Amino acid sequence: MSMKAPADARLEVLRSAPLNSWIALSEDESKIVAVGSTFSEVVTKSEEAGVSDPIIIKTPKAWAPLSV
Amino acid sequence: MGTFVSVSLKIPYKKLPDGKGGFGYYAALPVNIALPTKNAPRSKRFEAIIDSGATRCVFHADIGKAIGLDVEAGEIESTLGIAGSTNMYLHDISLYAPGGIIAIRAGFSIDLPVAGLLGMTGFFDNFKITFDAIGRHCELERLFRA
Numbered sequence: 001m002s003m004k005a006p007a008d009a010r011l012e013v014l015r016s017a018p019l020n021s022w023i024a025l026s027e028d029e030s031k032i033v034a035v036g037s038t039f040s041e042v043v044t045k046s047e048e049a050g051v052s053d054p055i056i057i058k059t060p061k062a063w064a065p066l067s068v
Numbered sequence: 069m070g071t072f073v074s075v076s077l078k079i080p081y082k083k084l085p086d087g088k089g090g091f092g093y094y095a096a097l098p099v100n101i102a103l104p105t106k107n108a109p110r111s112k113r114f115e116a117i118i119d120s121g122a123t124r125c126v127f128h129a130d131i132g133k134a135i136g137l138d139v140e141a142g143e144i145e146s147t148l149g150i151a152g153s154t155n156m157y158l159h160d161i162s163l164y165a166p167g168g169i170i171a172i173r174a175g176f177s178i179d180l181p182v183a184g185l186l187g188m189t190g191f192f193d194n195f196k197i198t199f200d201a202i203g204r205h206c207e208l209e210r211l212f213r214a
Contacts, residue, residue, distance in 0.1 A: 008083075010082070010083070011083045011084075011085065011091055014083075014084065014085055015085045022130070022183075024112075038130050038133075038134075039111075039114070039128065039130035039131050039133070039134045039183075040130070040133070040134045043111075043112050043134065046112070053112075053113065054112060054113070055098050055113050055114070055115055056112055056113065056114040056115070056183065057114070057115050057182075057183060058114075058128055058130075058180075058181070058182050058183040060181040060182070061181070062087060063084070063085035063086060063087035064086065064087045065086050065087075065092050066084060066092065066094060066117070066181075066182070067149075067150045
């Protein structure tokens with residue numbers, strides 16, 4: 001039986017996340033609990049999902065090496 | 069003037085997809101921001117990249133709107149990135165970081181591809197920051213000036 005390390009689970013979650021969106025991750029960062037087109041929308045949706053302390057991430061239009 | 073450290077923490081590097089099936093490492097910190105007024109409600113935690121290439125802290129305009137800022141009423145500042153120049157709007161805010169609140173003047177931009185950047189003025193000047201590429205972590209030591 002193989003298990004993914006939590007950090008790699010997070011990477012897979014990010015790969016599966018909608019692009020150019022706001023996503024809310026569960027406290028352990030292992031799954032997406034809400035998606036929104038704005039920060040406020042994803043906050044509302046994560047509260048509706050019962051997650052009071054998510055970590056919110058903005059996904060880019062396309063994944064690529066970051067040079068911001 | 070003396071300086072002392074009160075908080076120290078190690079943050080493991082995180083991985084971001086690189087769009088080619090691999091990934092890149094980066095250092096990021098979950099932070100909250102709020103209006104600078106006393107007892108102003110904080111934003112939810114969001115992930116901001118620790119970025120020595122950013123002159124100041126910059127956050128996505130959506131987060132500014134969420135905490136109640138009239139983002140476009142702020143002072144306009146032109147900023148230069150790898151993709152060219154863009155305008156951002158400056159506002160005084162409270163940054164909730166390890167060791168407590170930091171009063172900063174931050175930029176807000178609708179064009180930022182990530183939620184936030186923790187830059188030199190407002191973040192790096194409050195911490196001793198060590199990037200450990202071998203251990204793949206970043207160590208933050210909050211500095212306070214007596």
